[in-house]
Structure formats: structure tokens, C-alpha cells
Amino acid sequence: MAGPRGGRPARRSARAAGGGGVCCWALPTGLLCAYGFFCSVRPSEPFLTRYLLGPHKNLSETQVFNEIYPVWTYSYLALLFPVFLATDYLRYKPVVLLQGLSLIVTWFMLLYAQGLRAVQFLEFFYGMGTATDIAYYSYIYSVVDVNLYQKVTSYCRSATLVGYTVGSVSGQVLVSVAGWSLFSLNVISLTSISIAFGTAWFLPMPQKSLFFHHVSSQQLSCEMKVMDCKNGSAVQDHPDVQSAPGWEDETKVPLNGEGHSAEKQEQKVDIVKVLKDLWRDFLQCYSSRTMLCWSVWWALSTCGYFQVINYAQGLWEMVLPSHSTEIYNGAVEAASTLLGAVAVVVVGHIKTSWAMWGEVALALFSFLIAAAVYVMDTVHNIWVCYGSYVVFRIIYMMLITIATFQIATNLSVERYALVFGVNTFIALALQTVLTLIVVDASGLGLDIFTQFMIYASYFAVISLVFLVSGICSIVRAYRRQEQMQSRSPESQ
Numbered sequence: 001m002a003g004p005r006g007g008r009p010a011r012r013s014a015r016a017a018g019g020g021g022v023c024c025w026a027l028p029t030g031l032l033c034a035y036g037f038f039c040s041v042r043p044s045e046p047f048l049t050r051y052l053l054g055p056h057k058n059l060s061e062t063q064v065f066n067e068i069y070p071v072w073t074y075s076y077l078a079l080l081f082p083v084f085l086a087t088d089y090l091r092y093k094p095v096v097l098l099q100g101l102s103l104i105v106t107w108f109m110l111l112y113a114q115g116l117r118a119v120q121f122l123e124f125f126y127g128m129g130t131a132t133d134i135a136y137y138s139y140i141y142s143v144v145d146v147n148l149y150q151k152v153t154s155y156c157r158s159a160t161l162v163g164y165t166v167g168s169v170s171g172q173v174l175v176s177v178a179g180w181s182l183f184s185l186n187v188i189s190l191t192s193i194s195i196a197f198g199t200a201w202f203l204p205m206p207q208k209s210l211f212f213h214h215v216s217s218q219q220l221s222c223e224m225k226v227m228d229c230k231n232g233s234a235v236q237d238h239p240d241v242q243s244a245p246g247w248e249d250e251t252k253v254p255l256n257g258e259g260h261s262a263e264k265q266e267q268k269v270d271i272v273k274v275l276k277d278l279w280r281d282f283l284q285c286y287s288s289r290t291m292l293c294w295s296v297w298w299a300l301s302t303c304g305y306f307q308v309i310n311y312a313q314g315l316w317e318m319v320l321p322s323h324s325t326e327i328y329n330g331a332v333e334a335a336s337t338l339l340g341a342v343a344v345v346v347v348g349h350i351k352t353s354w355a356m357w358g359e360v361a362l363a364l365f366s367f368l369i370a371a372a373v374y375v376m377d378t379v380h381n382i383w384v385c386y387g388s389y390v391v392f393r394i395i396y397m398m399l400i401t402i403a404t405f406q407i408a409t410n411l412s413v414e415r416y417a418l419v420f421g422v423n424t425f426i427a428l429a430l431q432t433v434l435t436l437i438v439v440d441a442s443g444l445g446l447d448i449f450t451q452f453m454i455y456a457s458y459f460a461v462i463s464l465v466f467l468v469s470g471i472c473s474i475v476r477a478y479r480r481q482e483q484m485q486s487r488s489p490e491s492q
Helices: 014-018 022-040 045-053 061-089 093-112 116-131 133-142 146-176 182-200 217-222 271-285 289-319 329-347 354-378 382-408 413-439 448-491
Strands: 224-227 234-236 252-254
Touching (some): 022 093, 022 133, 022 182, 045 182, 045 329, 061 093, 061 413, 093 116, 116 133, 133 146, 146 329, 271 413, 289 354, 354 448
Antiparallel strands (some): 224 252
16 A cells, blocks of 8 residues: 655565554455455345246346347456456556446346346446456555465455355345245345445555556665565565576566655556557467466366356256246355365365376366266256256366466466456457357357257367377477487486
């Protein structure tokens, strides 16, 4: 956070930031976690399809699956890049507020809007709320020191996870035990989002951002930290440390713009220069084969993941219509989230050579994902569908965690945001093409079972591609090893 207005020098050590400066990061972190929690407590979300098809909206299956849900994909893609730039230019907080406002409009319209066009407009606002999610996850990096990144990231993501679980479980209990209507669940969701929106107003306004608003060069030379990309720790900048193996100049991240008032003047914003720097960093990041491999899997699998979770409720509705029996969508969403979180923790302790076996692992697990989607589609039993969905989400969350770690290992904070943003954009672009062809009424407009058969085939193709690529990589690695061993006796 920015220093006092009096201009008193604010040199702080890593020790001070982690101990004496607790108030400097605890307040914004706590407020952001509260925002993320209440924003995620939406007990009506697991029952959205049932609500739209029910008497409250009285929409047809074709309207919901082929004309309404695709609007979210299109709006998310169209808004992602402008929101990415606006988030950094406006310094996060205004976009966090925009997200809260967009979700309030979404759930208000979900309560009172009627007709196909109104609900399509509702989906646009939901797409805006999803696109602005980047502000929530990047805000905290602008107000805390680099050595706290890992800690505050875990807090913020845990808050959303707990909120989503509380929302799903409470929704299931209120529907199954208390007999509440879905309209009442949407009222609770709107109330929770409104509380989150009110909380966001108290977030401190950041004084810097990654791309547009940098601290001055004097401040940069006065106080700098270097982040160890191998383990995420941070130490004070020192020539001896800089020269050690594994440390690169590109991983330097300035502290929060504190210091003399003259030093807090921001550099003049030059959007052309920012875009050129982003393009140069883009080319450098994706020139690495390892980075390219994990990024390709990220984009391809995330595209399929979005499609499956977006239309899973529709598949369940076709397997067992909700108007004829009790459904357990909320419990399934909560179980898949919690078990996925456990899988993420477990995979963090797995020690293996991902450089050697990573592509083969991606191929094998992608095949399991394809099998889960295939079973979900072909075995028309609701409990089998629920179980396959849980397996699907667990495997994806585990693999995306590995991919995230592999991509972020040797990236600076700026490039971390850029690569993840680009990967998400590519995933959405692919999802848009898939939606236009398979789902949209103006395209093929296929039924839900045929759609899921295509999604299962899609993951099977991903598995095959990475299996071939992984085998080739392993063969090349062993050949290089044999060549090195054959050369070593000659050198002696």
C-alpha cells in the first residue's frame, strides 16, 4: 500500500513486511476474502437450469440450452481482453466493484426478468461478472509485498472455495429439507452478492499496477526485491544474490510505491508502449517448448471443462427431470469442489520429473476425463452421472494445478498474468467456436446427449495428441542421454 502523505521514507525489510507490517496486508486481504466469500455464496446456482425450465421463467429446453447459455460464452470472450487492460489501467478496485454490480444485476434480473431476450441480456451481465474475476485475483498483488504473495493467494482462493461450498450445501439443504422455493434461493444469492458489493467499497485503492502504473525509477533503485521462482520465497536485493544460479533480473518486483512524495509520481501512461511490451513478452514466453506444451493443454482442456460444467445441469435434467423427483445438484457441486481441493493438496506433495513425464501424465489423465464424460453421457442413470461429474472435476482441478505450477515456476509476476490471461482467452475462443458449431441454434443446435458425446471425443483427441508428443519427448530424452554417455569415454 502507498506510504503516508507526509513523504516519510518507508524502507521496509521482508521481516517487517511479514511481521511489523501486518496491518498493511491484513486489512485488504481480509476485506478481499470477505468479498470473495459472500460473492461465492450463491445457493441457487446449482439449480439454475431447473429454475429456468420451471414455472418461474417457463422457458423451453431449446431456448435454455441453444439460445441462452451460449450468450455467456460470447460475452465472456468479447469482454475478457478489454477487462484485462481496464483492470490494470484503473487499478483493480473499480473493476472489482463492476464485478459486484454486474452480479447484482444478473440476480435481480434472474428474479424479475421475463422472456427469452431478457434472460439473454441477463447472461451478458453474468459474462461481465465472470470476465471481471481477474480483478479479484490480481488486486491483492498490488497492495502487499512479494514475499506474501503465496500466503494471500491461498487465503483469497480458499475464501471463494469455502463460499461456493457453503452456497451449494445450504442450497441443497434448503431445497431438500426445508422445502424452500428456487425463487427464495435466488433472493439469498442476491442478498449475499449485495453484501459482497458493499464490502468492496472499503477496499483501499492501490497506487500501482503491473503494466500501466509503475513506481518511479528512483524508487525502483531504492527498494527492490527478488522472488525465488523455485520456491516462491523473497529476499532483499543484493549483488551476491543476483549472481546466484536460478535468479533472473526479470523476476524483480518492486514494493508498493512507498517513499518520498516526489518518488511516488507515476510514469506517463503510454498504451502503445504497454501493448508492445506485452507482445514482446508474449513471444518470449511461448518460445519455450515446455511453456508452450503446458499452455496448449491449459487452453484445450479449459475449453472442454467450461462446456461440460456449463451444460452438466442440462444433461442431468434430461436424465432425470427435476419436476418428477428430488435432485441433489447442490450436494454434487459441493462434493466435487471439496474433493477437488483435497486432490490439489495431494498433488502438491507429489515428487516427479514433470519435464520428462508431464506430457504422458496429461495424456493419461485426459483419457480418464474423456471416459468420465462418455460414461456421464451414455449411462442414463442420475447417480452414475453425478459420480462421473465428480471424477471429471477432481481430475481437471488436479491437472490444472500442476499446469499452473509448471507455467508459473520461471515467470515474473508480469509474465505470469500475461500467460494465464492469454491461455484463458484462447480457451474462450475455442469454446466460442465449439458453441457456435455444436450448441447455438444458428449452428447445428445439437441435443444435449450428442453434445456430450462430442465433448468426450474432444478430450480423447487431446489425450491422443499429448500421448504421441510425450512418447516422442521421452525417446528424444533417452537418445540424448545415450549420446552423452557414449561421448564421455571418448573424452577420457
